[in-house]
Amino acid sequence: MNTTLIDIKKLNLFYVNFQALKDVSLTIPNKAITAFIGPSGCGKSTLLRTLNRMNDMIPGTRIEGEILIDGKDIYANEVEVESLRRKVGMVFQQPNPFPKSIYDNVAYGPRLHGITDKKKLDEIVETSLKSAALWNEVKDFLKKSALGLSGGQQQRLCIARAIAVNPDILLMDEATSALDPISTLKIEELAQELKTKYTIVMVTHNMHQAARVSDQTVFFLNGEVVEFAETESLFSNPTDQRTEDYITGRFG
Numbered sequence: 068m069n070t071t072l073i074d075i076k077k078l079n080l081f082y083v084n085f086q087a088l089k090d091v092s093l094t095i096p097n098k099a100i101t102a103f104i105g106p107s108g109c110g111k112s113t114l115l116r117t118l119n120r121m122n123d124m125i126p127g128t129r130i131e132g133e134i135l136i137d138g139k140d141i142y143a144n145e146v147e148v149e150s151l152r153r154k155v156g157m158v159f160q161q162p163n164p165f166p167k168s169i170y171d172n173v174a175y176g177p178r179l180h181g182i183t184d185k186k187k188l189d190e191i192v193e194t195s196l197k198s199a200a201l202w203n204e205v206k207d208f209l210k211k212s213a214l215g216l217s218g219g220q221q222q223r224l225c226i227a228r229a230i231a232v233n234p235d236i237l238l239m240d241e242a243t244s245a246l247d248p249i250s251t252l253k254i255e256e257l258a259q260e261l262k263t264k265y266t267i268v269m270v271t272h273n274m275h276q277a278a279r280v281s282d283q284t285v286f287f288l289n290g291e292v293v294e295f296a297e298t299e300s301l302f303s304n305p306t307d308q309r310t311e312d313y314i315t316g317r318f319g
Contacts, residue, residue: 072097072236072266073118078132080113082125087113089290091132095283100258100267102277102298105287106318111270114287115238118268119155120148136236153180156229160241162221164213164228169196169205172213172224176232191231198264199227200257219250226257230265237261239269243276255280274314278302286310 073095080088088110095101103111113122120141122128133140141151153176164172173192182188192209196202201223205216213224222242229237239258243251258267258280271277277284277298284298286307294301294310305311312318 072136073268074133074135074138075114076133076135078114078117078130078134080110080117080122080131081127081129083127087290088117091290091292093285093292093295095266095268097266098262098264099282100262100269100280101283101285102281103268103270103285103287104272104274104277105293105313107272109287110290111285111287112240113290115240115268115270118236118238119152119157121157123148153232154234155236155238156232156234157238157240158222158225158229158242161245162218162225164216164221164224166212166214168210169213169216169224170209173227173231176228180232195227195231196224198230198261199223200253200260201227217250219246219253222246222250222254223257226254226261230261235266237265237267239267241270241272244272251276274302286313288313 075091075093078088078091079086091114103115105111116122117130117134130142134142136154165175167175170192173195174188177188177191182191193202196205201220204220213221216224243254246254255276258269261267269281281298283295284301285295286293286301288309294305294307296306301310302314305314
């Protein structure tokens with residue numbers, strides 16, 4: 068079995084004349100957590116957003132190179148972006164639940180993909196909320212507005228919404244940076260559980276989080292990959308001086 072789910076080959080990304088990513092090549096393994104770290108503006112979120120083609124929405128974006136998911140180039144002409152985004156879910160920096168009930172937030176994606184049977188939807192909502200460690204907190208008021216939840220609960224609801232369509236990959240773009248420490252810890256524990264089912268790629272500005280949660284870490288600088296290694300190895304014995312300077316706080 069091929070354990071590499073995402074294969075990035077010689078990727079360059081331009082916003083009009085600005086080159087945001089430079090010759091990035093990476094293989095991201097299946098069912099593990101890979102963290103992207105680096106100073107602000109180094110390209111880590113840009114690369115994350117190429118994995119479900121969110122950058123397509125930015126005018127003047129141009130891409131060279133390949134991103135293969137399960138061996139297929141996601142930028143090929145025949146790829147349907149909607150079906151790609153079903154396969155590659157995303158959780159953003161700020162919790163962004165829809166102004167609907169808790170139930171309707173989770174059922175939104177499955178309904179969009181044609182599931183109308185109430186029993187089936189009930190099952191998906193319950194399973195997704197349980198997977199997001201939220202079910203016990205909300206099961207008695209599923210019809211209440213999601214906007215009444217705390218920030219940490221809203222973010223777990225967004226995770227439940229992302230996994231309700233059964234993706235293969237879950238992207239987390241600084242998904243805990245707006246949360247308090249207790250909510251952050253819950254999301255970190257949740258990520259550890261979810262990696263048994265999903266390949267998780269997370270951007271984090273928090274190096275301690277990367278060290279605690281991820282299996283592999285990629286260090287970016289000025290749009291380039293400086294170092295990619297198992298997390299323990301990268302933090303304890305970096306091979307590039309720039310990595311060492313960053314993780315010891317000399318810059319960034």
